[in-house]
Amino acid sequence: MEPVSDAVPGDPAAALPPLPGHNSRGRLERLLRRGDFVVTAELSPPDSADPEDVYRRAAVFEGWVDALNATDGSGANCHMSSVAVCALLNRLGFALVMQVSCRDHNRIAIQGNVLGAAAMGVCNILCLTGDGVEAGDHPDAKPVFDLDSISLLDTLRAMRDESRFMSGRLINTPPQIFLGAAINPFAPPLDYRPHHLAKKIAAGAQFVQSQYCFDVPRLREYMAQVTDLGLHEECFVLIGVGPLASAGAGAWLRSNVAGVHIPDALLDRMRKCGDPQREGRNICVEIMEQVREIEGVAGVHVMAYRQEEMAAEIIQRSHVLKGRRPWKRQP
Amino acid sequence: MGENVFRSPYQMRRWSVRHAHLLETIYGLFHPVLRLLTPLWRTIGLTRVEKPLLVIENAIKARLFDCQTCGQCVLGQTGMSCPMNCPKSLRNGPCGGVRDNGACELDGEMPCVWVLAWQGSRRMRHGQNILDRLQPLDHRRIGHSSWLEADALAGQSKRDGRRV
Numbered sequence: 221m222e223p224v225s226d227a228v229p230g231d232p233a234a235a236l237p238p239l240p241g242h243n244s245r246g247r248l249e250r251l252l253r254r255g256d257f258v259v260t261a262e263l264s265p266p267d268s269a270d271p272e273d274v275y276r277r278a279a280v281f282e283g284w285v286d287a288l289n290a291t292d293g294s295g296a297n298c299h300m301s302s303v304a305v306c307a308l309l310n311r312l313g314f315a316l317v318m319q320v321s322c323r324d325h326n327r328i329a330i331q332g333n334v335l336g337a338a339a340m341g342v343c344n345i346l347c348l349t350g351d352g353v354e355a356g357d358h359p360d361a362k363p364v365f366d367l368d369s370i371s372l373l374d375t376l377r378a379m380r381d382e383s384r385f386m387s388g389r390l391i392n393t394p395p396q397i398f399l400g401a402a403i404n405p406f407a408p409p410l411d412y413r414p415h416h417l418a419k420k421i422a423a424g425a426q427f428v429q430s431q432y433c434f435d436v437p438r439l440r441e442y443m444a445q446v447t448d449l450g451l452h453e454e455c456f457v458l459i460g461v462g463p464l465a466s467a468g469a470g471a472w473l474r475s476n477v478a479g480v481h482i483p484d485a486l487l488d489r490m491r492k493c494g495d496p497q498r499e500g501r502n503i504c505v506e507i508m509e510q511v512r513e514i515e516g517v518a519g520v521h522v523m524a525y526r527q528e529e530m531a532a533e534i535i536q537r538s539h540v541l542k543g544r545r546p547w548k549r550q551p
Numbered sequence: 552m553g554e555n556v557f558r559s560p561y562q563m564r565r566w567s568v569r570h571a572h573l574l575e576t577i578y579g580l581f582h583p584v585l586r587l588l589t590p591l592w593r594t595i596g597l598t599r600v601e602k603p604l605l606v607i608e609n610a611i612k613a614r615l616f617d618c619q620t621c622g623q624c625v626l627g628q629t630g631m632s633c634p635m636n637c638p639k640s641l642r643n644g645p646c647g648g649v650r651d652n653g654a655c656e657l658d659g660e661m662p663c664v665w666v667l668a669w670q671g672s673r674r675m676r677h678g679q680n681i682l683d684r685l686q687p688l689d690h691r692r693i694g695h696s697s698w699l700e701a702d703a704l705a706g707q708s709k710r711d712g713r714r715v
Contacts, residue, residue, distance in 0.1 A: 323639075327687070349646050352638050352657040363639065370643035371687040404647030409669040415682055416644045423684055431647050478648025478656035 232313025232549065233341055235396075243380065243426070244398040246343025247315045247547060248287040252427060252456045257512060257540055258519035260317060260429065260458060261285040261531055265300040274300065274308050277528065283548035284532045285522070287315040287344060289429070293324060295477070296356025303337045310341035313549060317400060317429075318342045321350030326366035327375065331385055334376060338395030346400040346429065347372040351478065369401055370423045377424030401425035403457075405442035406435060406481035414445040417455070427456040429521040432473075434464075434482045434503075436510045443516050452516030459511045462523040463530055464500040467491040501534055508538035561662055564632060567615045571631040571671035571678075574615075578627065585698055597699060605696045622692030628680040629664075630671025637664045642685045645669075 235245035242249050251258050261281050266273035281288055290305035306316040318337050320330060334345065349369040353361045367375065375386050376399055383394040401420040405413055417428065433439050439459065446452055464470040464482075467490035474482045486503065493499040508520055520540055524531045535541065567574060592600045605620070612618035612633075616626060619635035625642060626633060634642045638657045645665030648656030653666040672678035 349639055349641060351648070354638070354657045365639045365641075366690075367687050368639070368641045368643050369646075370684055374684065402647055404649075407645070407647055407649040408651070408653045408663070409645070409649075409666050412644070412665075412669045419644060419682060419684060478650075479646075481651060 233311050235341065235343070238396075242398075244343040244396050246287075246398060248317070248344050249398040249426075251286050252518055256286075256544065257542070258286045258456075258458065259284065259522060259535055259540060259546065260287045260289060260519065261522040261524070261528075263288045263290055263305065264294070264525065264528075265290060265302065265305045267299055269300075271308050274305055275312070278309050278312075278314055280528050281531060282314075284535045284546060286519075286546045287317050289317040289319055289346065289521070292319040292321040292348070292350070293356070294319075294351070296323065296351045296353050296358070296361075298357060303333055303340075303342070306337060306342045307340040313547065315344070315547065316342060317344040317346050319346045319348055320372065321348045322365050322367045322369065322372055323350030323353065324364055326364055327386055330367065330372065331375065331379065334379065334395055334397070335391070338397055343396070344398045344400060344427075345376060346402065347376065347425070348402055355478065370419060373399060373401060373420060373423035373425055398426055399424045400427045400429060402430070403428045404431040404479045405439055406431060406433070407479045410438075410442075413442060414449055414451065417446060417451055418449060421451060421455045425455055427458060427518070429458045430460045431479050431481075432460045432462055432523060433507060433511060434480075434486055436507060436514075438481070439511065440514060443514050447516045452518075456518035457516055458519040458521045459514075459517055460521045460523055461504055461508050461511065462525065463504040463527055463534060464490060464496075465527060466496040466500070470500075501530060501537075504534050505538045508534070508540050512538075512540050563615060564617060564636070564664075564667060565662070567631045568667045568671035569674075571674045572676065574631050575627065575675045575677070589699070592699065601696050601699060604698055608696050608698050620694055621688060622695035622697050623688060624697035625685055627675075627677065628683055628685060630668035630673070630675065630678065630681060632664045632668035632671050634664055634668070636661075640688065641665065642688065 238245055239250065242253065248258065263277055266277060278288060288309065290302040292302040293299060302318050306318045309316055347369050353359055353363045376397065378384055379391060380394050380397055383391045385391065403417055420428065446457065467487050470482050470487050470490055473480050490496050490499055511517055511520060522531050522535065609618065609620060616633040617636050618633055621635045634640065638655065639646060645663055649663045649666060650656060650659065653662055655661045655663045668681060672681040
């Protein structure tokens with residue numbers, strides 16, 4: 221079942237024909253708007269100037285995900301830029317979500333980068349505040365944070381819908397982009413979090429991807445508030461999932477990666493089993509199955525850091541795609 | 552929230568948030584006075600009046616809120632918790648990194664300013680203002696007094712621009 225049949229034959233990088241009610245000419249927005257449960261995955265850009273390293277990292281996801289997120293200096297560590305990763309993979313026909321963090325660029329640089337990215341075929345942009353520089357390998361760097369995720373959304377929406385920069389100066393051809401943001405339903409203040417999503421939607425977020433979900437009951441509470449506010453009708457909510465490699469890795473993640481919430485019971489289960497890596501994948505599959513049934517959830521975002529080759533197996537076993545096969549290069 | 556893990560330097564911030572309603576009332580009385588004084592300040596000269604005003608403003612707000620003199624005070628929209636104390640200077644809500652105990656992701660001994668902001672806003676009459684979106688900071692205003700009227704400040708910036 222090929223999701224998109226109207227691609228231009230011969231050129232995998234060509235934009236899809238415009239559709240009414242759509243902001244972008246990419247696959248991700250089409251799939252979400254027509255109600256498919258989508259799968260996106262996180263791609264870690266290499267510490268390399270070799271395009272082959274990018275292609276290799278993307279290949280393991282091919283045929284299993286609807287879009288790949290190119291991270292922007294995630295964890296405040298230096299890697300190949302997200303705009304370059306997107307440009308390289310777009311040539312092959314991959315759908316990309318370009319992450320933009322406010323940590324390293326001011327408003328002038330960000331707006332220029334977005335125009336360039338759209339010109340090179342980027343259809344989806346995820347607006348992030350970004351991790352603090354203290355978290356990464358250059359803690360002595362200058363933290364920029366000229367904008368935050370919400371003013372970034374506001375800015376890109378105005379660039380797209382009003383054809384103007386923040387300064388008011390006109391843009392000749394506006395970027396056709398589908399705008400995303402991040403959410404963390406698991407971090408305090410918990411009762412404020414649904415309102416924060418509402419703020420992001422008001423600023424322009426059309427889809428959101430969440431932090432890792434290891435606590436389904438807490439997610440259910442959050443989604444109940446989200447649906448009460450009607451936010452799931454204004455924005456597609458994708459829930460972050462991923463396999464833990466071991467109990468130790470889980471404990472490390474919990475204490476070292478900001479905003480990751482893992483219940484003790486889950487780590488205990490990892491500790492007691494014979495094959496923790498397998499158990500980690502089992503837990504991930506179970507969480508995906510449960511998440512798919514929650515009202516208002518439009519997809520999952522797989523973050524299989526250093527276990528990328530396991531992503532296909534996890535997605536297949538979870539049956540979240542219900543037999544649908546995402547885009548794959550023609551042989 | 553585990554209150555004891557946080558260092559005492561943040562006690563004053565906590566006090567301000569706990570008394571957000573009182574501070575909101577005081578500011579509600581004070582703000583019209585500031586507005587009435589604007590024509591007088593214009594007559595004296597904004598540059599001249601700003602210096603002593605800034606000394607007073609800082610003396611009060613640095614103590615109560617650890618004010619960073621951003622020149623565009625938004626305490627009324629942030630539950631009386633100064634967002635400029637966030638290491639990412641976030642003015643539109645918390646990041647996703649807040650720890651389970653409510654501490655900042657980058658400084659485990661500091662309560663997240665937005666966790667405090669949300670608590671403070673729940674105590675305020677106009678606490679719903681926390682749901683408004685705020686413009687990004689105008690970096691030209693940093694170091695200026697926010698007690699001068701916004702339009703006066705805009706004029707000030709322009710004048711500064713011409714002088715340079």
